[in-house]
Amino acid sequence: MLYLSFGGPEGPEEVRPFLENVTRGRNVPPERLDEVAEHYHHFGGVSPINRLNREVMVSLTSELAGRGWDLPVYFGNRNWHPLVEDTVERMAADGVRRALVFATSAWGGYSGCRQYHEDIARARAAVGQDRAPDLVKLRQFYDHPLFVAANADAVTNAYAEFDEATRAGARLVFTAHSVPLSAEERPGADGRSSWYSRQVHESARLVAEAVGVADYDVVWQSRSGPPSVPWLEPDICDHLERLHTEKVPAVVVSPVGFVSDHLEVVWDLDNEAAEKAQELGMGYVRASTAGTDPRYVRMIGDLVAEHVEGHQARKLSPLVQAGCATNGTLCVAQGCC
Numbered sequence: 001m002l003y004l005s006f007g008g009p010e011g012p013e014e015v016r017p018f019l020e021n022v023t024r025g026r027n028v029p030p031e032r033l034d035e036v037a038e039h040y041h042h043f044g045g046v047s048p049i050n051r052l053n054r055e056v057m058v059s060l061t062s063e064l065a066g067r068g069w070d071l072p073v074y075f076g077n078r079n080w081h082p083l084v085e086d087t088v089e090r091m092a093a094d095g096v097r098r099a100l101v102f103a104t105s106a107w108g109g110y111s112g113c114r115q116y117h118e119d120i121a122r123a124r125a126a127v128g129q130d131r132a133p134d135l136v137k138l139r140q141f142y143d144h145p146l147f148v149a150a151n152a153d154a155v156t157n158a159y160a161e162f163d164e165a166t167r168a169g170a171r172l173v174f175t176a177h178s179v180p181l182s183a184e185e186r187p188g189a190d191g192r193s194s195w196y197s198r199q200v201h202e203s204a205r206l207v208a209e210a211v212g213v214a215d216y217d218v219v220w221q222s223r224s225g226p227p228s229v230p231w232l233e234p235d236i237c238d239h240l241e242r243l244h245t246e247k248v249p250a251v252v253v254s255p256v257g258f259v260s261d262h263l264e265v266v267w268d269l270d271n272e273a274a275e276k277a278q279e280l281g282m283g284y285v286r287a288s289t290a291g292t293d294p295r296y297v298r299m300i301g302d303l304v305a306e307h308v309e310g311h312q313a314r315k316l317s318p319l320v321q322a323g324c325a326t327n328g329t330l331c332v333a334q335g336c337c
């Protein structure tokens with residue numbers, strides 16, 4: 001298997017080159033990069049993402065072995081070492097001819113799906129088509145019952161942190177990474193636009209339903225790009241201000257858009273949004289991410305089983321299933337995103 005992720009710096013000197021890789025060819029102003037670099041420097045220039053991914057990979061190896069698949073799990077990233085190009089080179093050298101790819105995003109859309117297909121195609125091209133293994137990316141999993149259950153339990157546990165009086169008035173707020181509206185215009189697997197945000201709304205609906213909460217909000221966070229370019233809104237901090245004017249005493253924030261506690265979670269939520277809530281005198285609890293729940297690893301095992309044994313997909317949303325393609329054939333060609 002190839003475990004494909006975003007990548008993150010592991011020391012102060014790696015922060016700038018990492019950010020330059022992430023934003024190459026994108027319209028992200030240098031001031032935004034300075035600001036984001038600062039966020040990483042609060043943590044000694046080390047993103048938690050690689051450590052979290054390595055932990056999941058260890059559990060995944062046992063999960064696969066438990067299902068009778070003695071498979072090596074290789075680690076490759078889009079933006080930082082180990083870079084996916086180098087990993088696919090190593091796989092070729094090890095004689096791997098075919099691999100399933102788990103990409104660490106639950107979503108369709110450009111950043112969460114299509115760009116991972118581009119990473120696969122780029123890595124294979126770098127190695128050479130004749131030597132490169134066939135790489136089959138597993139599907140989007142935003143509505144997998146184990147993903148939904150992990151998020152739902154996290155929300156229930158977050159509510160339990162409030163005393164009874166606060167809990168009754170607490171508002172449930174789901175958050176995911178914002179994207180430019182231009183990315184949202186691209187048609188999804190069903191030919192309609194806003195594929196990513198519709199999936200985020202589906203996850204939120206399914207998690208809220210599992211928890212038994214009828215009213216909730218879906219908001220966005222961590223936007224970059226120049227202010228003149230429109231991104232998905234409202235931003236979580238603006239939303240907290242609005243809830244405050246509506247006299248909402250407390251919030252449970254579910255980072256359903258993130259599979260692990262990486263920097264957008266530990267900085268943008270645990271510092272910025274938490275500080276905003278404190279300023280407003282609002283109770284604030286952030287639910288944990290799905291990646292810390294053993295069901296997340298079981299879900300990856302399930303996705304593999306679905307592929308290898310041809311099980312029917314376990315999915316809860318009526319939206320069409322998408323995101324699986326071979327060798328980075330752009331998902332569009334296969335009716336994806």
Ligand SMILES: CC1=C(CCC(=O)O)c2cc3nc(cc4[nH]c(cc5[nH]c(cc1n2)c(C)c5CCC(=O)O)c(CCC(=O)O)c4C)C(CCC(=O)O)=C3C
Binds near residue numbers: 032
């Ligand atoms: C939808 C989405 C996800 C969720 C789906 C998925 O997981 O794939 C996601 C995840 C992540 N985003 C991450 C980090 C960053 N994202 C950036 C920039 C951007 N993200 C975008 C979208 C998304 N991003 C977009 C449209 C941009 C603008 C530039 C561009 O079009 O590419 C920048 C540049 C600086 C900035 O402007 O913030 C950084 C540093 C990390 C790693 C964190 C860590 O180190 O722990 C992770 C997991």
Ligand SMILES: [Fe+2]
Binds near residue numbers: 177
């Ligand atoms: Fe991002």
